[in-house]
Amino acid sequence: MTRFHACAAVLAVAVATLAGAAGASGAGSRPTPSLRVYTVNMENLLTEKAQCPGDWHNLAKYIADRPKPDIVFLQEIGGKTQLREFVARLNRATRGNDFVGMAAPGTANTHERTCTAQKSHQLNAIVWKRDELAYLPGSLKSWQSLHEKHHHCVRTKHSGTRDLKAIFSVKGQGTVTAASLHWSTPYAGGRPCAAANARDVDRQLSAGDYGGTGLQIAAGDLNISAWTRAHQHRAWYQFLTRAHFADAGERAAAWTHVAKHGAGHKRRIDFVWARHGAGDPARFVGAVTVGFKEVAKLDRRPWTERHCFTYPKDHQLGCDYSEHRAVSTEVR
Template sequence: MGRVRTVAAGLLVALALTAPGPAGAAQAAPAEAVANNDPDFLQVYDGNLENLPISTENCPGDWHDLMYYMRLQDYRPDVLIAQQIGGQKQLTTLLTRMEEHFGERYEGVVAEANPAPGGGVCGSDKTYQSNVVIWRADRLELLLSQSPDNRWQAQYAPDPDAPATCVNNNQARTKGVKALLYDRVAERQVTAASFHWPTQGHGGTAACADSNARETHDELTEDGYGVADLYLVGGDTNRAASTTNGQDDWTSWYRSMNGDLGGAYGFRDVVYAECAGAPACLADQWTIITSGNERRIDFLFARKPGGALPVTSHAVVPTFDEGDAADLALTGTDNEHLDYSDHRAIGARVHY
């Protein structure tokens, strides 16, 4: 099983495209991702997109770097599961920009079209947050995703003195969303979902993470969504998989989710599978750095009916440098000091 690809691949692409050639010779355009018409798998990505950061914001970023990165992979995204999108208006912006990047139409659903303010540390730029599921319209079509049964609220502990007493959180940003999709190419059904759990500073205790893991598992098969041939769920847990980022000291919520560890909920973590559980590999696939500590708090999980683990392959955790290199390769310029998000995204092929 291959190791997760790192920045080297992206930098080599950029170097090859910018290497000097004969005077006046035109440089070859990089090969771009094509539509995936293989019935055996879906190309799936997950990421906390941090309200699509741009250079002029209080917390600046260059979110298009991730789009450029995806354009230089073999296949366009079939499914993009995302967190921290500012309601329907920002989802529409994202769908429009994806059509511009990939040359075909994307559709999506959002947990809250007009989320109430709350959360974020960057002022008005990140005041409004919700979660979304997006799909490539030429391959997938929506069968079911109607409010209120397509949504659920993550739990938190409101009383610091009672960390095991978990109730529904009071933030729009922690409301999950799910969609039942029909894959025209594979002639199968897929349930895809996006979640965002509370931060530890807002009652996201270990006990509530356990509760949220259980509820995430349950929600995928409730309210008419349990007829799928494949289940995809991604999100920002705000709780790490292990206490030392990649070593064999798994937190209880993660152990319960990961079927490769015997977890009762029977999901495959695409990065764990790609790393074959190797601690050094997993530690290198961190998704966020907080207080100088690298942590893996963003995940893409998949499972099949009856608890079977699907095959996953080609897992990637795109580095910020890879995003910069892709932007440079495709446009000739890049704001290299700006990252596509505070969180690194995840991608994989998920097989039926």
């Protein structure tokens, strides 16, 4: 028996014990954790002096001023060194040593053409509060998202679109599978394969011990909106709904990214999806999209949307903490 399967067996016994203690009915019932989460594409932690400027430090301040998250899903972090930098900044802002993180396995390879070396290496990651969650050793797994090539959906080769998942036990509340996602842009062939990527997410979170957790959360930058121009849900969105995932932004949908093409079109492409292990959609409380203006106020400097979304050449002026707005919610 491998270490992973041994740990999984012990975890399964613990989950069964918790389920009995909770008085859950039915053989398939599992305790369902309640967690506060964030997801954000950090765009390589760009700073004000970068070629594609940003001010990511302020997001750590914003998080510190609110109830601490249990999990932060990160996309496009510039490798494991930048992940350590993000975690250290978050721990300083929250005046503790609560957070730890891990990136997708493997090295960050070169693929991004904009902003030269500043965005040339990217990985996706998961950060969690270690006094509330315990990582199940051996459960970290990754898979490459799909994009279109020669009219077929094939695995990407870029580290920035390497998705990851892991299992955590939640203090007194059972278990959760957490997955951080980043799908290819429309310009890199992501859109035609969005439905295939959605099916991938369902398979990955249903497989083996991952499907046995009480809660499953998949969050990240999907690079595609929920709606068609005919105001109908896209096929990928419909599939995840049929797979019993709930969308945190469904009712209070707010844009999370401004397209650099098409006159700055605002889109909601960053999502938090969640379902219970028993097969029913999760619930969300207090879902918000973290505005650039609210975060910029922490520096007490002028901010106007018109100024911040002027795109000279291929990048913005950098009033904001990323090119994406974070999504935060409590998942139950």
